[in-house]
Amino acid sequence: MRILKFWPLLTLLALAGCSGSWGWYVVNPATPAGQRNLMFLLDGLYYTIALSVTAIAISVLLGLLVALPGLARQRPPRVINRVYVELVRAVPILVLILWVYYGLPQVADISISVFWAGVLALAISDSAFQAEIFRAGIQSIDRGQHEAAHSISLSYVDKMRFVILPQAIKRILPALGNQLVYMLKMSSLVSVIGMEELTRRANELVVTEYRPLEIYTVLVMEYLVLILLVSAGVRWLEARMGMSDRR
Amino acid sequence: MPAKKSAEQDSHKPPLICMREVNKFFGTFQALDKVSLDIGASEKVVICGPSGSGKSTLIRCINRLEQHDAGEIMIDGVTVDDSAAARAVLRNNVGMVFQQFNLFPHLSILDNLTLGPVRARGMAPAAARELAEYYLERVRIPEQMQKFPDQLSGGQQQRVAIARALCMEPRIMLFDEPTSALDPEMIAEVLDVIGELAATGMTMIVVTHEMGFAGHVADKMVFMDHGRIVEMAPPKRFFSKPESDRCKIFLQQILRN
Numbered sequence: 001m002r003i004l005k006f007w008p009l010l011t012l013l014a015l016a017g018c019s020g021s022w023g024w025y026v027v028n029p030a031t032p033a034g035q036r037n038l039m040f041l042l043d044g045l046y047y048t049i050a051l052s053v054t055a056i057a058i059s060v061l062l063g064l065l066v067a068l069p070g071l072a073r074q075r076p077p078r079v080i081n082r083v084y085v086e087l088v089r090a091v092p093i094l095v096l097i098l099w100v101y102y103g104l105p106q107v108a109d110i111s112i113s114v115f116w117a118g119v120l121a122l123a124i125s126d127s128a129f130q131a132e133i134f135r136a137g138i139q140s141i142d143r144g145q146h147e148a149a150h151s152i153s154l155s156y157v158d159k160m161r162f163v164i165l166p167q168a169i170k171r172i173l174p175a176l177g178n179q180l181v182y183m184l185k186m187s188s189l190v191s192v193i194g195m196e197e198l199t200r201r202a203n204e205l206v207v208t209e210y211r212p213l214e215i216y217t218v219l220v221m222e223y224l225v226l227i228l229l230v231s232a233g234v235r236w237l238e239a240r241m242g243m244s245d246r247r
Numbered sequence: 248m249p250a251k252k253s254a255e256q257d258s259h260k261p262p263l264i265c266m267r268e269v270n271k272f273f274g275t276f277q278a279l280d281k282v283s284l285d286i287g288a289s290e291k292v293v294i295c296g297p298s299g300s301g302k303s304t305l306i307r308c309i310n311r312l313e314q315h316d317a318g319e320i321m322i323d324g325v326t327v328d329d330s331a332a333a334r335a336v337l338r339n340n341v342g343m344v345f346q347q348f349n350l351f352p353h354l355s356i357l358d359n360l361t362l363g364p365v366r367a368r369g370m371a372p373a374a375a376r377e378l379a380e381y382y383l384e385r386v387r388i389p390e391q392m393q394k395f396p397d398q399l400s401g402g403q404q405q406r407v408a409i410a411r412a413l414c415m416e417p418r419i420m421l422f423d424e425p426t427s428a429l430d431p432e433m434i435a436e437v438l439d440v441i442g443e444l445a446a447t448g449m450t451m452i453v454v455t456h457e458m459g460f461a462g463h464v465a466d467k468m469v470f471m472d473h474g475r476i477v478e479m480a481p482p483k484r485f486f487s488k489p490e491s492d493r494c495k496i497f498l499q500q501i502l503r504n
């Protein structure tokens with residue numbers, strides 16, 4: 001298993017845990033206090049996953065919408081695609097989160113929850129990358145497929161839906177998996193606007209318990225396990241689709 | 248009297264496909280140079296010529312895979328352009344078979360065949376399936392419907408591609424070197440199917456260098472060079488006494504192989 005790769009790290013942590021300077025009691029599941037703290041930390045998992053999954057779903061759709069004009073034969077839609085991608089890529093995610101949460105409500109005169117501000121910022125930020133992934137994936141499909149779809153009079157939407165995208169998505173699945181992993185990590189930034197996800201929970205516990213080393217170590221492990229699981233899931237999906245791959 | 252009248256009407260009827268001084272440029276390169284060609288209903292035209300002479304471009308302009316820059320193309324009296332009327336005429340009349348088959352690799356044979364009828368013609372899935380079964384029978388690929396394209400031989404794939412085009416029930420079929428990508432032993436099975444199709448009264452334009460097949464099937468032979476139609480004649484005269492030197496040389500080369 002892949003977890004074996006992390007043996008050195010785990011051993012190191014275990015050794016360190018035995019030495020005097022560590023105070024594992026804060027998160028010792030054998031004690032009621034430790035158990036409570038552990039549950040408090042793990043509770044953040046829900047929002048980390050909810051944020052990431054919602055954001056990735058939106059960013060995939062947004063990315064596809066942005067990718068399509070990038071593939072047009074005419075110049076104006078291609079320019080729109082370029083401007084969007086370059087602009088969004090230039091903004092740091094953290095800045096985008098702050099802007100969406102504090103700025104957008106004033107500009108658009110709406111109120112936005114922490115959760116949806118986080119989702120929106122993460123999704124927009126990631127959509128530029130998704131757009132590039134989709135564009136490359138769609139471009140990798142042989143021109144003959146477009147021509148065959150044209151020859152049986154499929155509309156543009158039908159051509160994309162039934163012919164091009166199913167083949168393109170199969171090819172970009174690994175890249176989409178990487179984006180999900182990336183998103184899980186980036187979701188930690190939403191803690192700055194008060195989202196009670198994994199990182200925020202850890203920060204809060206550190207403030208009350210004064211045990212940053214142990215608590216942040218648990219945080220590292222939480223992300224590690226989460227991301228290893230997701231990576232394994234993506235690989236499983238890939239293998240499954242690869243088996244039924246037609247060319 | 249009535250018979251005469253209908254004959255008169257026929258003579259006034261425009262040809263099914265009508266190309267008038269069609270020009271096509273790729274950048275500054277002229278791929279078609281004032282091509283004019285009339286093709287009547289159920290007529291079979293075989294186009295040949297050296298590589299790069301514009302054969303593919305010509306037939307691709309007919310179904311709008313390429314947009315011509317000047318001149319006019321009419322199908323069944325409708326001008327081929329970006330209009331909805333032109334799209335409808337193409338959908339109802341024109342099918343195409345490619346050199347590289349271009350089957351949809353992620354779809355089963357059945358789905359390859361029913362996609363067009365269901366999505367573009369609005370046919371019910373059950374009816375489309377019956378249609379697909381019928382045409383697979385016609386191209387002699389029954390009982391492979393659940394397979395995927397890469398499980399078939401090249402010859403079988405090309406016959407499936409022909410069936411896919413036929414499922415749109417076109418009156419005109421365009422073939423762009425349908426046997427050029429095939430191993431020699433599979434060429435005959437595909438040409439047989441195309442020959443049978445010709446016998447049904449389908450209007451066909453075939454780009455091919457299979458001259459034996461052309462002599463059998465064609466009503467009209469067309470020789471192209473440098474984007475122009477250099478020679479156009481019934482097969483007998485075309486093969487026995489071609490007028491232009493370029494056509495003579497081309498035929499000598501091709502018949503030697």
Ligand SMILES: Nc1ncnc2c1ncn2[C@@H]1O[C@H](COP(=O)(O)OP(=O)(O)OP(=O)(O)O)[C@@H](O)[C@H]1O
Pocket residue numbers: 273276278296297298299300301302303304305
């Ligand atoms: N999309 C394109 N962009 C630029 N040039 C093109 C394009 N398509 C075709 N051409 C050029 O136009 C000319 C005619 O091409 P076409 O494919 O019609 O030739 P052809 O007679 O079918 O040749 P072949 O026997 O090799 O298939 C060629 O010189 C080709 O390089």
Ligand SMILES: [Mg+2]
Pocket residue numbers: 302303304423424
């Ligand atoms: Mg060609």
